[in-house]
Amino acid sequence: MMDYIDSYHTRTRLPEAQRPRLHDVLKADVCIVGGGLAGLATAVGLAERGVTDVVLLESQRVGWGPSGRNGDFVSPHYTSDTEGLIRRVGLEHTRELIKFSRRATDLVRSRDAWKTSRDRKKAGRAA
Numbered sequence: 001m002m003d004y005i006d007s008y009h010t011r012t013r014l015p016e017a018q019r020p021r022l023h024d025v026l027k028a029d030v031c032i033v034g035g036g037l038a039g040l041a042t043a044v045g046l047a048e049r050g051v052t053d054v055v056l057l058e059s060q061r062v063g064w065g066p067s068g069r070n071g072d073f074v075s076p077h078y079t080s081d082t083e084g085l086i087r088r089v090g091l092e093h094t095r096e097l098i099k100f101s102r103r104a105t106d107l108v109r110s111r112d113a114w115k116t117s118r119d120r121k122k123a124g125r126a127a
């Protein structure tokens with residue numbers, strides 16, 4: 001199993017759950033491939049909708065890729081700036097994309113699962 005790089009994320013993470021290597025054939029309603037932000041958000045979204053027979057396959061470790069190495073900023077931006085988006089998809093689609101991204105940002109912020117250990121410590125102090 002690959003080790004995590006030394007980063008803010010690894011230094012502040014919660015104790016790791018045991019996630020055994022898959023040896024058997026599993027059956028599930030949904031199989032998610034990849035334990036990065038996209039895969040984990042999909043699993044959380046399914047659980048919120050009552051879909052719990054879900055298997056998540058990760059070839060290294062959960063959050064091992066860019067999801068465990070990023071700058072930790074949740075922001076409603078695309079890699080292209082707004083003018084570039086308008087050139088590529090037009091004004092109306094750009095507006096929709098920006099709304100979509102803002103809704104996604106709000107959703108991420110609303111989920112307890114994404115709160116950092118710093119957020120949890122602050123909440124504990126406030127209580």
Ligand SMILES: Cc1cc2nc3c(=O)[nH]c(=O)nc-3n(C[C@H](O)[C@H](O)[C@H](O)COP(=O)(O)OP(=O)(O)OC[C@H]3O[C@@H](n4cnc5c(N)ncnc54)[C@H](O)[C@@H]3O)c2cc1C
Binds near residue numbers: 039066070
């Ligand atoms: C240095 C850096 C800084 C960044 N900063 C920010 C930031 O501040 N804000 C922001 O919003 N974004 C940032 N990003 C981008 C953001 O981290 C990525 O867009 C996001 O993490 C992508 O998530 P993902 O789940 O799609 O992919 P990944 O994080 O790549 O997750 C995919 C996972 O799938 C696994 N996998 C791949 N193939 C298989 C397979 N065949 N079977 C099983 N598992 C497999 C991989 O091991 C990996 O764990 C940054 C990225 C980098 C590299």
